[in-house]
Amino acid sequence: MSRTKKFLITAVSTFLLCIAGFTLFHFELMGLGFTFFILVPFSIGFFLGVKLDWNIFWVIAVATGLAAFFFLLITSQLEGLVCVIMLLPLFIPLILFGLLLGYDIRKRLLKESKNNNIKITLYPLIILLFSGGIEHFFSSKYDHAKVESTIYLPYDAAIVYDFIKSVDTLEGEKSFLMNLGLSVPQKCVLEKEEAGAKRICYFQDGSIEEKVIDIKR
Numbered sequence: 001m002s003r004t005k006k007f008l009i010t011a012v013s014t015f016l017l018c019i020a021g022f023t024l025f026h027f028e029l030m031g032l033g034f035t036f037f038i039l040v041p042f043s044i045g046f047f048l049g050v051k052l053d054w055n056i057f058w059v060i061a062v063a064t065g066l067a068a069f070f071f072l073l074i075t076s077q078l079e080g081l082v083c084v085i086m087l088l089p090l091f092i093p094l095i096l097f098g099l100l101l102g103y104d105i106r107k108r109l110l111k112e113s114k115n116n117n118i119k120i121t122l123y124p125l126i127i128l129l130f131s132g133g134i135e136h137f138f139s140s141k142y143d144h145a146k147v148e149s150t151i152y153l154p155y156d157a158a159i160v161y162d163f164i165k166s167v168d169t170l171e172g173e174k175s176f177l178m179n180l181g182l183s184v185p186q187k188c189v190l191e192k193e194e195a196g197a198k199r200i201c202y203f204q205d206g207s208i209e210e211k212v213i214d215i216k217r
Contacts, residue, residue, distance in 0.1 A: 017044045041092075042097065049099040165193065170186055199211075
């Protein structure tokens, strides 16, 4: 097989495996947890490591497949640039770790039988599927968490309250992440000033619906 053909097969395999992992998430077969962020990239790397030979040419082919996958996510608006940038430091090392581990196992244990090669390739994929189901089962049992954020301003509390309860237009300099594609807030609308009322914040690409649980002017 020519080097060009090997390069294309490796890049396309990487691309399709990433698509497969994202498809499982897209159809809610797994959530944004351990399975998606840890097992998916590791399994992709392991599968490629068991199947392919290790060299710098091969690494470039894998990187090309990853670049094509992330480009597809951004251009199809399935994910934003910020999400992709935040994912890379976690995703890439785990793929590389899977690559090295898969290659090392094949080199040490699977020289004699091709059947063993096939079996060891399927193990992480089976674990991946079961892990997604298990994580889904336990995710519904998570406790609600309370998160508070505080900022101190040199103004009377009542004045600040009137300014932030409803905001017709949000203006100001965009942060670094907003310039990279993080959704930009536009306005917030409070339905009424009482517990149980809705407060909807509108962004460039959607909205967040909040429920008022307490009011302290």
